[in-house]
Amino acid sequence: MSLIEKSRVKSPWILHFDTGSCNGCDIEILACLTPRYDVERFGILNKGNPKHADILLVTGPVSKRARERLKRLYEQMPSPKMVIACGTCACTGGVFHNCYNIEQGVDKVIPVDVYVPGCAAKPEAIIDGVIEALNKLQKLQEEARRKKEVK
Amino acid sequence: MTMNAGLSALLLVLVPVIMGMASLAARRISLQRIVVGLMAAVMVFLSLALFWDMYSTGASRMTFEADEIEINVVIIPVALLITALDFALMLYFVYIGVRWRNAIVVAFAVLQIIPLSLIEYAEFGHTVSPSIVIDYLSVIMALVISIVGSIIIVYSLKYMESDDRQARFHSIMILFLGAMNGAVFSNNILWLFFFWEVTTLCCFLLIGHERTKEANESALRALIYTLGGGVAFAFAIVMIWLQMDTMSLQEVLDSGGTAAWAIAPVALMALAAFTKSAQVPFQSWLLGAMVAPTPVSALLHSSTMVKLGVYLLLRISPAIAWETSLMWLVASVGAISFLATSILAVMQTNAKRVLAYSTIGNLGLIVMCVGINTSFAISAALVLLIFHAVSKALLFMTVGVVKHEAHTLNIEDMENLRCRLPFVAGAMLIGIFTIMLPPFGMFAAKWLIVEAASAGFPVVLILLAIGSAVTALYYAKWMGRIMSVGATCELPDAVRSKLSGIYKLTLGALVACAVALSLLVFQTVQYLVNPYIALLFDEVPIGEFDVLLPLIVMLAIFGGVILLTMKLVKIRPEIVSSAYLCGENFDYSLAGAYFDKRVPDAGVTYIFNFAATVVVLAMLMVAFLTGVM
């Protein structure tokens, strides 16, 4: 694995965006950043800026208003990027499923890589989700490299 | 026929006089352009010929007699002519005072006539030998005046196009160049005084050109301050005549300060220089003078007339060294001016006011160097003089073009300039680069100043350190404003104004001068500055090549990096993004309002005026006490 590929896995910077959540999942994400769960040991930094971030952590069922903002934030992130839907609201709409004022989950707006269920999602589960995303990134990189070697 | 230096000097004074009168007569625009263009070409040629003659003969000082000039069989009594014109000028000032009902102007003019008549009465028929002295200080000033001045007057051809009194305007501007040249070549103090007052008159007439109420008030204020300086100058001349019985500057400087009241005239001349160069506490006339048309601001109030004050200080710098406390006080006035104007410029949004404060600040640096009075310091002062003249004129000219094309002088409105007027924005950017950033020339001067200051006056260092950081603040703010461009700039239908050929020519010429000077900073020092330093001191501090080598290397790297980046970074549509607005997407305007209300303008001015007044009074007291004891 080249240096850059290894660094991508070792240094994921997150952007957290709330698309209408009750803030339960947001508090759990915040808890991940505290000394008790300490995600900085994975190199994770909470950057508030999509242009600096690699992983987009989305909470909340995407309300109609948040739809465009979410899309724009996703577009402003440079690739390679991963999207993690945190909480059941982000995955499928959760308790608000089939309501008239929301899109039914994040994957109706932007492509999602990892789904972290839970209401609210536990910090351990969120960390698990981030690691899952990094594993997926690693696999994608290996596939891309293998394709290049085959050519 | 070789151009002999004396002939060049003479022509540098006479040609503007003739051309100025021709301009007055030529009412048609096309004739005006021919007269001005011809004058510009001749002046540039003459000043370069002067330098070439000095350089090729290897002389560091040339003297000439010009009390009477023989052209074939006609004898022009120059000395007599100047004396007569001097009195006529004084009486004209009295007339101005009467016409504008200003008692102070009348008083000052009368206070000048009295000492002058005294001297003329006693000295009638007495000649000063030599009457013209040309050394490299004069050559530097002549080059700056003739080249930068000519470019500015060509620029004003286009700028004042729609003005119906432009014949008068151009003739006064051209005449002014002649007066400046006369001042820097004169060794006869009375002639210097005459040319000094002619520049005062030109300043008054040009500031009041628009004939609005504000213009007239500003012109009168400028007249009061500079006439006041002239009074100090006149008293200095009387004291010199009484004490040393000579009207030759060289003899005064060579006397070594042994006469009883030797310090007093030096202090008074320094005072005159402070008023001319608008040092704190005399700075308000220069700020008011910004109502004048931009070519006036560029020519008089940044690159030439205000330089006459520091020229006088540089000329009498050996005399300032006679008294250590005088050196210290002069340096303090310069340092206080620099710090005060740097802080005050931060809060301005009017571009011309920012430039005015910046001019006073840079002149303060030169004054400070004269006060420190080591070979290093005077070298720094000369380098600063050259580079500042070119860069400041360039900046004023670009501001003028922006005023005409975009109808605004407010820096806040200059957003998107890079899109609308790319040539002007580029010239403005280069102007600001050359005036404050390494690796360009002004930085070389700043570095020399810091080295010089640390050798002599550590206390002044604090003011210098704070001032230079604050200088970067307001210039960076301005640069940022003109560079700030939205996404609409890349669209093909973005509004771009077409720029006139004259503007492109003159702005381009000054940009070329600024860049060339920065590239050739070592040559500038070696051929222009060092000969004068060698004359004053025994050693030449900037002789080694490697001292300035890093600058040239930095400049090359600077250009290289810009070109390389422009080549390597290709704008493909898929990599262009939009600004981060938390996901929003709406129209917004950007204000630069971080600095304006933080420091009270009036309070700061008051404090610094008070401090500088104390220093000036101390200077006069020193003059008085050294004479009495």
Next chain:
Amino acid sequence: MDWWVLLLVQIAVIIAAPFAVAILLGIDRIITARMQNRVGPPVSQVLYDFFKLVGKEPMLLNRPQVIFAMLYLTFTIIAFVLFVFGLDLIIIFFAGAAGSVFLVVGAFSVRSPYSHMGANRELLQITAYEPVLLLALLIIGIQGGSFVVADLYRVGDLIFTLPLVFVALIVVLVIKMQKSPYDVATAHQEIVSGPFVEYSGPYLAITKLGHWFELALLFGIFTLFFNSDNLLISAAVKVLLVLVALIVVQIIDNATARLTRERMLKFTATFGIIAIVANYAIVSILRNAGVI
């Protein structure tokens, strides 16, 4: 030392400096983490961050933004290279100052509110620390007898004669490293990333590299404060000085909250300048009295 051996050493120092600074910043994060009773990232985390940024897809708003970032990097490298080659301190200072101004203008050249705010605040920061830095360098030069770094390098006792200048330089380090209480420009989470907000991927990596060279220069100035003929003692004390400065900055950072920009200006203008002036005054008095 032969001239070519010296040249090799200097080039090695220049190449190793950004790595060393990255490791120091990694140590910085570990110390912060341990102070907060957590594990923290590995030491080479900052290097991983850098290479990840290099590998990102480029994204920009306009070309001048990138040009000015490159100029920022260029001038901080020039300043550091001039320092390692032992040239004039004042030129080094002005080159570094130019770099900072280029970063600010780069931030201004994109039409983004956060970027402009960050650029304005960065300018205020520069106004706060530059007078202190310039004065400190001037007093070091005056006390050491020369402004050329090669000569100052041999003056071994600056830490004993100019201790307050060392303290003032620590204040400058706090501001330059963007640590509380004076992380005014990139007030994280308040104005997002300040001047860096519109930079991403490789262009952000360029600004980070420039920042490392800036810090390398400042740490280099710290190493001027002590020298001895014994190479081992010299190296050990120099490293100790740098680590002491870093740890003091860490303690200040973790113990304070962010203060306003007016407080920053007032603090550096009073404490910073007075400390340096007082030090110089004391040294002059002692020298005149013949004590040193």
